[in-house]
Amino acid sequence: MTPAALHTPLVQILDCEWPILCAGMGGVARHRLAAAVSNAGGFGCLGMVREPPERVRAEIEAYRRLSDRAFAVNLIPAATERGLLDAQVEVCLALSVPVIALFWDVDADLVRRLKAQGVRVIHQVGSAADAEAALRAGADVLIAQGVEAGGHVRGQISTFALLPEIVALSPVPVVASGGIASGEALVAALALGAQGISCGSVFLATHEANAHAHHKQRLVESGAADTLLTEKFFRNWPMPAPVRVLRNAVTEGRHDALYAQRATPVIGAQDGAPVHLFSTDSPLEDATGDIDDMAIYAGQSCGQIHDLCSAGDRLRQLVAQAEACLDRLEARATAPRPVEAPAATPAPVxxxxxxxxxxxxxxxxxxxxxxxxxxxxxxxxxxxxxxxxxxxxxxxxxxxxxxxxxxxxxxxxxxxxxxxxxxxxxxxxxxxxxxxxxxxxxxxxxxxxxxxxxxxxxxxxxxxxxxxxxxxxxxxxxxxxxxx
Amino acid sequence: MTPAALHTPLVQILDCEWPILCAGMGGVARHRLAAAVSNAGGFGCLGMVREPPERVRAEIEAYRRLSDRAFAVNLIPAATERGLLDAQVEVCLALSVPVIALFWDVDADLVRRLKAQGVRVIHQVGSAADAEAALRAGADVLIAQGVEAGGHVRGQISTFALLPEIVALSPVPVVASGGIASGEALVAALALGAQGISCGSVFLATHEANAHAHHKQRLVESGAADTLLTEKFFRNWPMPAPVRVLRNAVTEGRHDALYAQRATPVIGAQDGAPVHLFSTDSPLEDATGDIDDMAIYAGQSCGQIHDLCSAGDRLRQLVAQAEACLDRLEARATAPRPVEAPAATPAPVxxxxxxxxxxxxxxxxxxxxxxxxxxxxxxxxxxxxxxxxxxxxxxxxxxxxxxxxxxxxxxxxxxxxxxxxxxxxxxxxxxxxxxxxxxxxxxxxxxxxxxxxxxxxxxxxxxxxxxxxxxxxxxxxxxxxxxx
CATH class of the missing domain: 1.20.1260.10 (Ferritin, core subunit, four-helix bundle)
Structure with a gap:
């Protein structure tokens, strides 16, 4: 069967094969992960929040050495000092990045500026109000982020409830995010009117993700009940903003004396720079220091992620699961209704x-x-x-x-x-x-x-x-x- | 098309036509609502938490005058004084109630006692740990309740994340609850491995629900962003337990002085009894007093509920939406994949x-x-x-x-x-x-x-x-x- 249900209009807009986006996880989603996802037919995204323009340039160029597919760069205006943001945008425009993915509150001027330059804009939102604002500004695609998502979480509404509300009001394709780590969940999102999914955790648990091995291991070992939303990680983002992480010393309050003073001692290093306690930095592959005291981001979907594999294998896994799920719904949908007594059902041939x-x-x-x-x-x-x-x-x-x-x-x-x-x-x-x-x-x-x-x-x-x-x-x- | 995908094994276990359960909303789900849902082919449930045995008996008998279909009685052991609970159970057994639906923590002895009497037991749970306990006790069906549900909410995990975790561990059918108010959501739940859905809000907004008109009206007017989880309603349940409600004077803190003293003055009356401030009582059809200061329960699915109608029409609406959704997924699944240039797609005949x-x-x-x-x-x-x-x-x-x-x-x-x-x-x-x-x-x-x-x-x-x-x-x- 050709799984045409998966070939939504979104794949034409984004110029990819499958409607599966990798979230722009800061530090974690760099060129290796983005290219692996895109090369397998998904849609990769470089997570460049607060990165200096030189790194943005280097990552885009490295991506292009690995892949000739379309991709996005993820920027967070609210968490980025204005001069730095302008410099990041300049690099993206100079290098003709096809798609920019934005998040947190809606910077309408930026959206209009990007649109005027022919860039497609994806905006991730967590409420109908933010969706309206992003649409007014001209977004081409919305990502509806449910509260079960990992990392920074904008709203308080779950994917099941948020998605239909946003689909109902949006004239542009809506992508589901939050709680999604399987092909079955992709089909569920399609049923609710989404045209695709955006996943973080499931791609963090891959060889190409630039996350520290300890972070990947904890995610694989955890279930939904092990995550929580907290504002304990505040350094680097200008406002306290809730993040979903796995429990650790910070969330259990073992550093609360320092927290009360807003003291942020150095607890490690990565990317050639120090990592501070309470920082929103995700522990990266080269991190050293007290790794488990850093922000161990995970979505509630972690309970469905049980192994590490390559990002390409992960994408193929999601597609195969979605195909089997569509088969199952369709097989049951066209099969004759079972007769009253189950014993009388003929054995399958x-x-x-x-x-x-x-x-x-x-x-x-x-x-x-x-x-x-x-x-x-x-x-x-x-x-x-x-x-x-x-x-x-x-x-x-x-x-x-x-x-x-x-x-x-x-x-x-x-x-x-x-x-x-x-x-x-x-x-x-x-x-x-x-x-x-x-x-x-x-x-x-x-x-x-x-x-x-x-x-x-x-x-x-x-x-x-x-x-x-x-x-x-x-x-x-x-x-x-x-x-x- | 026969929508056989909707005829999951669950409908044989519960002896109903469609895998759509009405939640046992205390006070709100009485015989008129339960019978209307069952008579339309769904599965009705009498919400009898803390009700005296005479009312339990009267409701069961009234249900049976309206319907000869199977149904459940909903009891909450943790919120019911032991002697009262025993008396409720006695009435149910004496009247041969076919199914008992339980919620909150797992009372293994009660489950075993009911099973020994030939009663089928549905247990609603909010985590994998509670699911394991309910299965060990012998539950026949699990309801996985996501945090987006209205009323008392047991866990912190969303339906999208909870459902696959519980489906993976459960040998018995799993029903999805929380955030669900459409046939599209029923199909999404089936994709995630559920065998049916249990809905509260969508049936509260019907003519037969025994909720006060103001409650129904507020639910119809509200969106997901208007709900919140709070422990402000504590009277009648022995422990502070979070409930999801619409914002009102209580949640906005306008009675916080009384709350600090745990003072619970009478603010109205219903069912021939006083209603106290901070009570978990849902405002019922005959309620008088400060209705909006009572617990205005609503799930995050309220953003998808836009009108009042009969419960039978509501059920038929859900089924029609589910059928159309399955058609859509199937049509796309079997249609040839669109050719590269969208303009070349032939116009539909x-x-x-x-x-x-x-x-x-x-x-x-x-x-x-x-x-x-x-x-x-x-x-x-x-x-x-x-x-x-x-x-x-x-x-x-x-x-x-x-x-x-x-x-x-x-x-x-x-x-x-x-x-x-x-x-x-x-x-x-x-x-x-x-x-x-x-x-x-x-x-x-x-x-x-x-x-x-x-x-x-x-x-x-x-x-x-x-x-x-x-x-x-x-x-x-x-x-x-x-x-x-």
Missing amino acids: ASAGQAALVAVLQELLAAERAGARVAASSLSQTRDAAARRLLEQVRHGEADSCRRLTACLAHLGIEPTREIGAFHDKAMAIANLDERLAFVDRGQRWVIRRIEAQLPLCDDAFVKAELDEILKTHVTNSAAMQRS | ASAGQAALVAVLQELLAAERAGARVAASSLSQTRDAAARRLLEQVRHGEADSCRRLTACLAHLGIEPTREIGAFHDKAMAIANLDERLAFVDRGQRWVIRRIEAQLPLCDDAFVKAELDEILKTHVTNSAAMQRS
């Missing part, structure tokens, strides 16, 4: 090979669900930080595998089992946590063997790719368990 | 009658968009409360009409125009606000005439129903403008 594959997928699904439940139950039984980190990692891996297996079954037109593998009761019968973890690891290795045996027999590309991801997750997690 | 209809729809869309923009721009020019209320009403009406017209065009396979009618510039050229409002009203009446002329010529049932709604909105709003 399948070849012998497919029947065997389905049996393995169902068996794995029940096992993964059992594993996820064991990890979750065990979490509530220990306060030990190392054990909890490991259990969180396992839980995420198992939950992600459940999602992938469910998608595979949907792709094959099969209703996923609702069973929980016997593994759960066996594991929970082991009272000693270390012994239970060893048992869980044996389970992980059983899954690895099962998939390795199945892969050569599987000729469905979608299922193969998903099994491959599940395999990788289990190899990683089993290794982590054996190290511990 | 249409009969002469359809072409005329499309032209009218496009003309109306541009006009409605202009009207919405005029209302929004005018709002930023006046502080006068009455004028603002009127402008908000017009803005919502125009925005809702845009949405409906866009859905009609999508239904016909036509790309909606992005134009803004000339009406906008003409209206904004009128400096005097009263004169501009008179001009806007002339625009409303033009729309009414245009639709009245078109309706007899239109033989597409979906388009006809939508035009009918737009007509009603304009008649209502024009009357309001002429009264002012």
